[in-house]
Amino acid sequence: xxxxxxxxxxxxxxxxxxxxxxxxxxxxxxxxxxxxxxxxxxxxxxxxxxxxxxxxxxxxxxxxxxxxxxxxxxxxxxxxxxxxxxxxxxxxxxxxxxxxxxxxxxxxxxxxxxxxxxxxxxxxxxxxxxxxxxxxxxxxxxxxxxxxxxxxxxxxxxxxxxxxxxxxxxxxxxxxxxxxxxxxxxxxxxxxxxxxxxxxxxxxxxxxxxxxxxxxxxxxxxxxxxxxxxxxxxxxxxxxxxxxxxxxxxxxxxxxxxxxxxxxxxxxxxxxxxxxxxxxxxxxxxxxxxxxxxxxxxxxxxxxxxxxxxxxxxxxxxxxxxxxxxxxxxxxxxxxxxxxxxxxxxxxxxxxxxxxxxxxxxxxxxxxxxxxxxxxxxx
Amino acid sequence: xxxxxxxxxxxxxxxxxxxxxxxxxxxxxxxxxxxxxxxxxxxxxxxxxxxxxxxxxxxxxxxxxxxxxxxxxxxxxxxxxxxxxxxxxxxxxxxxxxxxxxxxxxxxxxxxxxxxxxxxxxxxxxxxxxxxxxxxxxxxxxxxxxxxxxxxxxxxxxxxxxxxxxxxxxxxxxxxxxxxxxxxxxxxxxxxxxxxxxxxxxxxxxxxxxxxxxxxxxxxxxxxxxxxxxxxxxxxxxxxxxxxxxxxxxxxxxxxxxxxxxxxxxxxxxxxxxxxxxxxxxxxxxxxxxxxxxxxxxxxxxxxxxxxxxxxxxxxxxxxxxxxxxxxxxxxxxxxxxxxxxxxxxxxx
Amino acid sequence: xxxxxxxxxxxxxxxxxxxxxxxxxxxxxxxxxxxxxxxxxxxxxxxxxxxxxxxxxxxxxxxxxxxxxxxxxxxxxxxx
Numbered sequence: 001x002x003x004x005x006x007x008x009x010x011x012x013x014x015x016x017x018x019x020x021x022x023x024x025x026x027x028x029x030x031x032x033x034x035x036x037x038x039x040x041x042x043x044x045x046x047x048x049x050x051x052x053x054x055x056x057x058x059x060x061x062x063x064x065x066x067x068x069x070x071x072x073x074x075x076x077x078x079x080x081x082x083x084x085x086x087x088x089x090x091x092x093x094x095x096x097x098x099x100x101x102x103x104x105x106x107x108x109x110x111x112x113x114x115x116x117x118x119x120x121x122x123x124x125x126x127x128x129x130x131x132x133x134x135x136x137x138x139x140x141x142x143x144x145x146x147x148x149x150x151x152x153x154x155x156x157x158x159x160x161x162x163x164x165x166x167x168x169x170x171x172x173x174x175x176x177x178x179x180x181x182x183x184x185x186x187x188x189x190x191x192x193x194x195x196x197x198x199x200x201x202x203x204x205x206x207x208x209x210x211x212x213x214x215x216x217x218x219x220x221x222x223x224x225x226x227x228x229x230x231x232x233x234x235x236x237x238x239x240x241x242x243x244x245x246x247x248x249x250x251x252x253x254x255x256x257x258x259x260x261x262x263x264x265x266x267x268x269x270x271x272x273x274x275x276x277x278x279x280x281x282x283x284x285x286x287x288x289x290x291x292x293x294x295x296x297x298x299x300x301x302x303x304x305x306x307x308x309x310x311x312x313x314x315x316x317x318x319x320x321x322x323x324x325x326x327x328x329x330x331x332x333x334x335x336x337x338x339x340x341x342x343x344x345x346x347x348x349x350x351x352x353x354x355x356x357x358x359x360x361x362x363x364x365x366x367x368x369x370x371x372x373x374x375x376x377x378x379x
Numbered sequence: 380x381x382x383x384x385x386x387x388x389x390x391x392x393x394x395x396x397x398x399x400x401x402x403x404x405x406x407x408x409x410x411x412x413x414x415x416x417x418x419x420x421x422x423x424x425x426x427x428x429x430x431x432x433x434x435x436x437x438x439x440x441x442x443x444x445x446x447x448x449x450x451x452x453x454x455x456x457x458x459x460x461x462x463x464x465x466x467x468x469x470x471x472x473x474x475x476x477x478x479x480x481x482x483x484x485x486x487x488x489x490x491x492x493x494x495x496x497x498x499x500x501x502x503x504x505x506x507x508x509x510x511x512x513x514x515x516x517x518x519x520x521x522x523x524x525x526x527x528x529x530x531x532x533x534x535x536x537x538x539x540x541x542x543x544x545x546x547x548x549x550x551x552x553x554x555x556x557x558x559x560x561x562x563x564x565x566x567x568x569x570x571x572x573x574x575x576x577x578x579x580x581x582x583x584x585x586x587x588x589x590x591x592x593x594x595x596x597x598x599x600x601x602x603x604x605x606x607x608x609x610x611x612x613x614x615x616x617x618x619x620x621x622x623x624x625x626x627x628x629x630x631x632x633x634x635x636x637x638x639x640x641x642x643x644x645x646x647x648x649x650x651x652x653x654x655x656x657x658x659x660x661x662x663x664x665x666x667x668x669x670x671x672x673x674x675x676x677x678x679x680x681x682x683x684x685x686x687x688x689x690x691x692x693x694x695x696x697x698x699x700x701x702x703x704x705x706x707x708x709x710x711x712x713x714x715x716x717x718x719x720x721x722x723x724x725x726x727x728x
Numbered sequence: 729x730x731x732x733x734x735x736x737x738x739x740x741x742x743x744x745x746x747x748x749x750x751x752x753x754x755x756x757x758x759x760x761x762x763x764x765x766x767x768x769x770x771x772x773x774x775x776x777x778x779x780x781x782x783x784x785x786x787x788x789x790x791x792x793x794x795x796x797x798x799x800x801x802x803x804x805x806x807x808x
Contacts, residue, residue, distance in 0.1 A: 001647060001751045003734035003770060003782055006791055010711045015798025017711075037728060038730065047712020065728055091775070092724030106721075119652070119725055120776025122758060123578055142728065145730035149777040152760045198730040201772060201780035224732075226710050231794050253787035254734075254772055254780050263761045263779060342720040353720070354728065363714040366703045574753075582754040647751025651773070653731045727731050727775050 003253065007225030008046070016230040017051040023237055024055040031057045032236055033326050034194040035178055037064030037354025038224040044363035046226040056233060059326035060349075060356030062177055063196060065141045065170075066093045067348040067355040068279040068324075071312040073170055074099040077139045080168065080305060081105065081113035087131065089124035090139035092117045097351050098344075100312055105139075121153045121167075128157070128165035137301045138167045145198040147171040147290060148263035151270040154292065154299045168301035169292055172277060174199050175207050176288035180279075182215040184325050192236040194229065195221035197251050204259025208247045216245045223251040270296055278311065281320035281348035318347030323356050330357040337361060385409045394495040401489070401523030414499060415485075415519060418506035423482070423517035431482065431517035440544035443478030445469055446537040454497065454531050456575040458567075458586025459662075461534055462504035467591045467662060468613070469536040470512050474593035475609045475665065477548040477600060478540030483509060485536050486520040490529035501532065512591040514538070540593075546600060552607035553628035557696040558674035560667040562595065562681055563588070563689040564640040565617055569659035570648045579725065581651065585644040590663030595686040599667065602680035608668040616658040618716045620666050621704045631699025634706040634716065638693045653726035658719050668696060732774035734782050737767050748773060 024030060034040060040060045043049065049058065062068050074097055081088035088105070095106040095117060109115040118124050121138055128136035140150045150167060157165045174196055182190070195208055200221045208219045218239035222232035232250045239246060249255055270293060277289030292300035301307065314320060318340060319333035330336050330349065340346040342358050349357035389409060399406035416424055423431040435442070449465040466483065473480040485505065489498065509516050516536075567588040574581040592611065600606060608628075612620045617639070621632045641656045649656050663686065669677050674692055681687030694706070704716040735748035735755075744760040748771065758777045759765045771778035 001643075001650065001734075002736070003787060004650065006787075008710060010709055012794055012798055013710050015800070016794060017798075018800065019798055036730075044714060045708070046710040047708045047714040048710070050712035051710075091727045093726045093728055095724060096721050117724060119579055119727075120758075122776055143730060145732065145774055145779060146727065148761050148779060149758070149775050152758065152777065198732045198772065198774060198779065201732075227794055228790075231790075231797065234797060250790065253783050253790060260761060260780055262763055266761065352728070362717045362720070366701065366705055366713075366715050580755060583752050585752075644752040647753040650733045651735075651750060651753065651755065 004225065007223065007227040009227060012227055013051060013230055016227070016234055020056070020230070020234050020237060021053045023234070023241065024053050025241065026055055029055055029057055030237055030240055031059060031189055031191050031326065032194060032233060033059040033061045033181070033190050034229070035061040035063040035174065036196045036199070037067070037352070038197055039194050039222065039229055040064070040354050040356065040359050042224055042226050042229050044359040048226060048229060049364070049367070051230065052233065056237070059190065060359060061181065061326070062279065062282060062324040063143065063174065064352050064354040065143055065146070065172060066097055066352035068172065068281060069094070069097060069141055069170055070278045070280045071099055072278070072310040074105070075310050075312065076307045077168060078103055078105060078108045078113070080137055080301065080307060081108050081115050086135045086137060087114045087116060087127060088137050088139055089116045089118045089127060091141065093352060094139060094141055121150050125153050125157055125162070125165060128162055129160070132164055134164060136165050138165075139170070140167050141170045143172060143174050143196070143199050144202045147267050147271065148202060148260070151266045154270050154296055155266070157299055158296060166299050166301040166304045167292065169271070169290060171271065171290040172279070173288050173290070174203070175211060176285055177279065177282065178211055180282060180285045180288070181325050182217070190217065190326050191240050192218040192220070194232050194236070195219045195247070197222060197224045197228070197254070200251065200255040200259065202260050202263050204257050205247055205249045205255055206257050212245050212247045218245050218248070220248045221251050221255055223254065280314060281324045283321070314348070315346045320347035320349045323349050330360040333357070337365065385413070389413050389495065391495045391499045396489045396491060396493040396495060396498060396523055398491055398523050398525070401521055407521060411521065414502050415521070418502050419509065419516040421515035421517060423515065429518070433482065433517070436541060439541040440546065441542045443473050443476040443540040443542050444537070445472035445476065446535065447472055448533060448535040450530065450533050451572065452530065453575050454501065456587055457571045459589040460501055460504050461532065462501035463508035464589050464662060465534040465536045466505050466508035466512060466514070467589050469538040470514055470591040470593050471611045471665070473538040473540035474596040475548070475611055477542040477546040477596070477609070479542070479597060480512070480514045480538045480540040480593055483514055483516045483536050483538050484518045485516050485534060488522050488524060488529055488533040490531055491523055491526040493531055498532065508591070512593065543600070545604065548606060548609050550608050550610065550624050550627035553624050553630055553668045553696045554607070555630055555696050555698040556671050557607060557668050558671050558692050559621070559632060559634070559694045559696065560669065560674065560678060560681065561617065561639065561691055561693045562592070562665045562667070562687045563663070564642045564645065565661060565664070566641060566645040566649065566656040566659035568662040569616070570645045573652065573725070574648060579652070581648055583644045583648070585642065585648075588661055588663035590686055592663065592665055592686055595681065595684045596665070598680055598684050599677060603669050603673040603677040605673055606667060606669050606677070609665055611665050612661050614660050615719050616656070616660060617666060618657040618704065619719055621716065622718045624668065625702040625704055628696070629702060631697040631702060632694060632704040633697050634694035634704070636706050636709045638691050640689050640691055654723055657716055658723050671695070730774055732772045732779065734770050735773050737765055737769045737771060739767060740765065746778065748778070
C-alpha cells in the first residue's frame with residue numbers, strides 16, 4: 001500500500017530511534033503531547049514507547065472526538081432517536097459511548113430506537129431520500145477533517161430540497177482545544193506538540209503559528225504512520241534543545257500552509273463558530289465548536305427539534321481532565337482498570353480506543369504493574 | 380414411512396415460504412421431502428424418524444458433540460453462504476475438540492415470505508458441503524416464523540463425532556514454552572462479509588475462507604498426538620482465542636506480528652474501516668498450541684494439507700501471572716493484544 | 729483522530745464521484761472537496777470523501793529525510 005507501507009519500516013524506525021537517543025539530553029525530560037487520537041493509536045499499535053529513550057514522555061491529548069463528546073449531547077441524541085418514526089444515523093464510533101442512566105445509542109437501539117450505523121454521512125442522506133416519510137437525523141461528530149463532508153451533505157440536501165433530513169452538529173475545533181490546554185496552569189510542563197495530520201490537511205499548517213508563538217512551544221505536524229511520529233519526535237527534540245518554538249511540517253506530502261481551501265470554504269458556508277462548547281473532560285471551551293448557519297437552519301436538528309440540552313457533570317471519580325491536560329498518567333487515576341475499563345468506561349479517556357486511558361489499558365498496561373505508576377518524580 | 384402423494388410440485392423458482400411450511404401438515408412434509416431429503420439424501424435421513432439412531436464405530440474413545448447457530452447477513456457472500464457455513468462451523472467445532480465428525484443435525488428457522496429459490500440454493504450448498512466433508516445430515520427440523528420475526532433464515536447445526544483414545548485437547552493445557560501455530564491468513568471471512576454489505580460497498584476479489592477443517596485436524600493429531608489446544612478463531616478472531624487460552628491455561632502469550640499471515644486485501648479493507656485483522660472473524664482457520672519440540676513437524680504437516688498451506692508458527696506461550704497476550708510489532712515495539720471490547724465496528728476516528 | 733487512508737484514483741465516475749483502490753480493494757468516494765482530480769492521483773479518503781491529495785515528491789523527500797536522520801553517522805546536532 002503506497003504511502004503506508006514505506007512509513008511503517010522497522011529498520012528506518014530503529015535508525016531514527018538511535019538518533020533520538022543520541023540527541024536527547026539525558027538530564028532533562030521531554031514532555032510531548034500528541035494532540036490527536038490518531039497519533040495515540042499509532043504509538044500504541046506499533047509499541048513506539050519501546051523505541052524511545054526514557055527521557056521522552058508522550059502525553060495523549062484530547063484529540064478524539066468520541067472521547068470529548070459531552071454526555072449531555074449523547075443523551076440528546078438518544079432522546080431524538082427514541083422519537084417515533086425518526087431515524088438517527090451516526091458513525092460506528094459513537095454507538096457504544098456511555099450516556100446517562102447506563103444508556104448508549106446501541107442500547108437505545110435494542111430498546112426499539114431506529115439507530116443506524118453509517119460509514120459516510122452521505123449514506124444518511126441516501127436513507128433520507130429512500131424514506132421520505134421519516135425524519136432522518138445525522139448525529140455528526142468530528143474535528144476539522146470530518147466537518148467538510150458533513151457540510152457537503154447539508155448543501156446537497158438543500159440542493160435536493162429534502163424536507164426530512166437534518167444534522168445534529170457536534171463538530172469541534174482543534175486549535176481552540178490546544179490553546180485551552182496551554183491556558184491551564186499545569187500545562188507549563190508540556191514541552192512541545194505533535195500536531196494533527198488529517199485535520200491539518202484541511203486547515204493547513206498556518207493556524208498553529210499563532211499558537212507556537214503565543215505559548216512558546218514547538219509544534220510539529222506529523223502524519224499518522226509510525227515513522228512520521230518518530231521523525232516528528234526527533235524534530236521536536238531538536239527544537240527544544242535549541243530553545244526554539246516553531247511550527248514545522250513533517251507531513252508535507254498531505255499538508256500545505258493553506259490547507260484545503262475548497263473544503264474550508266464549504267465549511268464556512270454552512271457552519272459558524274459557537275461561543276462555547278462543553279468538552280467532556282475539559283469543560284467549557286470558548287469558540288471551540290461549530291453550529292449550522294441560519295441559511296441552513298432547516299437542516300439543523302437543534303432548531304428543527306426541541307432537543308432538551310442537558311448538562312451532565314463528568315464523573316467525579318475520574319481524572320480525565322488532568323490526564324487530557326497532561327498532568328497525570330492514566331495509571332495514576334484511582335478508577336483506572338478497576339471502576340473504569342473499556343467495557344464500562346466512566347470517563348472520556350476510556351470511551352474510545354484512542355482515548356489516553358483506553359489506549360494504555362488495551363495496548364500498554366503490561367508495561368506498568370499497578371503498584372508503580374509513572375510519576376513526575378521518576379526522572 | 381410410505382411415500383405421500385403430492386399433487387402439485389413446489390414452485391422453487393417463484394414460490395415463497397409460508398406459515399403452512401412449518402405447520403406440521405402436508406405442506407411441511409412436502410417441503411421436507413422435495414427439498415431437504417432430496418438434497419441431503421442419506422440412509423438415516425430417508426428413514427424419516429424424528430431422530431437418527433446409529434452405532435458407533437469400533438474402537439471409539441470419547442464422543443464429541445457440538446452445536447452452533449448460524450445467523451449471517453448477507454445470507455450469500457463471496458465464497459459461500461449460510462448453508463455451507465452452517466456445515467463447516469459445526470464440523471469445525473467437533474474437530475477442534477479432537478473429534479472426527481460422524482453426523483450432523485440441522486434445524487431451520489425460516490421467515491415467512493422467504494423465497495423458496497433462496498432456500499433451495501442454501502440447502503443445495505449445505506448438501507454439497509456435507510458431502511464434501513463426508514458428514515451426512517441425518518436429522519433436522521423446520522420452523523416458520525411470521526414475517527418480521529426472523530431475518531430470512533437461521534440455521535442451527537449440531538454435530539456428533541468421535542475422538543480416538545488418548546486425544547486430549549483443551550484450552551487449559553497450554554504451557555510456557557509451547558509453540559502457537561496458525562493455519563493460514565487472518566480475516567478473510569469477516570472482510571468478505573463486510574465488503575458484501577451494501578452500505579460499505581467495498582469491491583475486491585476476496586472470498587470467505589469457509590471450509591471444513593476436520594481432515595486437517597486429523598492429520599495434525601496423527602503427526603503430533605501431544606497437541607495441547609485447538610480452536611477456530613471465528614467471531615472475535617485470533618486475539619479472542621489466544622486470550623481465552625491464556626486465561627484457561629493461566630499463562631501469557633507472545634506473538635510476532637511479522638509471522639502472522641494477512642492478505643493484502645484484508646489489510647487494506649481493515650485500513651479503510653479502522654479494523655484490526657487480529658479481531659476479524661475466520662471460518663476456515665485454526666489456532667494450535669503444541670509442545671516446542673513438535674512445532675516444526677506439525678508445521679510441515681499443516682503446510683502439506685490444502686487447508687494449512689499458509690500455516691505459520693506465530694509465537695509462543697509465556698509464563699505471565701497477568702495472562703496477557705503480547706505482540707512484538709513489525710515496527711520493533713511491543714503491544715498488548717487485549718480482549719475485544721464489545722463488537723468490532725467500522726470507525727471513522 | 730480522523731481515520732483516513734491514501735488511495736489511488738482509478739476512475740472518475742461523474743457527479744463528483746470517483747473510484748479509488750487500495751491493496752486490491754476498490755470503493756467509490758466523493759471528490760466534491762477537491763479541485764481537479766485525475767486518474768492516477770493519490771487522495772486521502774475520510775468517511776467516503778477525498779479530503780486531500782498526496783504529493784509524491786514531498787513523500788519521497790520526507791522518506792529521504794527519515795533515511796538521512798536515522799543514519800548512524802548523523803552528526804550530533806546539539807550545537808545551535
